[in-house]
Amino acid sequence: QSALTQPASVSGSPGQSITISCTGTSSDVGGFNYVSWYQQHPGKAPKLMIYDVSNRPSGVSNRFSGSKSGNTASLTISGLQAEDEADYYCSSYTSSSVPWVFGGGTKLTVL
């Protein structure tokens, strides 16, 4: 099962907005509204930031938002803060024999 495609890295200055893309196929991202996003700081557990394309779990800042168009999902972080510097992974439910497929991860650098 191929991973979803994410950019290896993105960067932005404090206060700016950035968007991370996640491209899959009609068998995963495009076929279901079950895309989730995880934040992972070095040596820490992945933390769920977005589920079902655009929903935020309780406690997650509204600076984080998600969307989807066709086979590509996106995570947008507005008002960048230093604490947002981390790796971000997308994931999608899939109609294949495995329930989830993950992206390769994107390293966000806050300049």
Added chain:
Amino acid sequence: QITLKESGPTLVKPTQTLTLTCTFSGFSLRTNGVGVGWVRQPPGKALEWLALIYWDDDKRYSPSLKSRVTITKDTSKNQVVLTMTDMDPVDTATYYCARRLVLNYYMDVWGNGTTVTVSS
């Protein structure tokens, strides 16, 4: 507070069997709709789903690893155990356990992971 913690050997030799334990708190695998799964991440590579076990002992496995992986639970100890046979250097990775609620299409709480190196 819901927590999960992985434990097991940090180094295994090729062909050996790996046994990892996920000890969790804040929820129970006796509760309808609860599942615990394993995901791994080789250095610099993507996350890969491995296996999942549900409250009713339903088990799901990654087809690519199904012949080598077994997942079991001990509800009295709040533990889930992953066994992987015939370890190879390509299995070197950080192994995570995480919770899934059956009505959700995501893993909502993850452990910090445990790093396993396969080397002679």
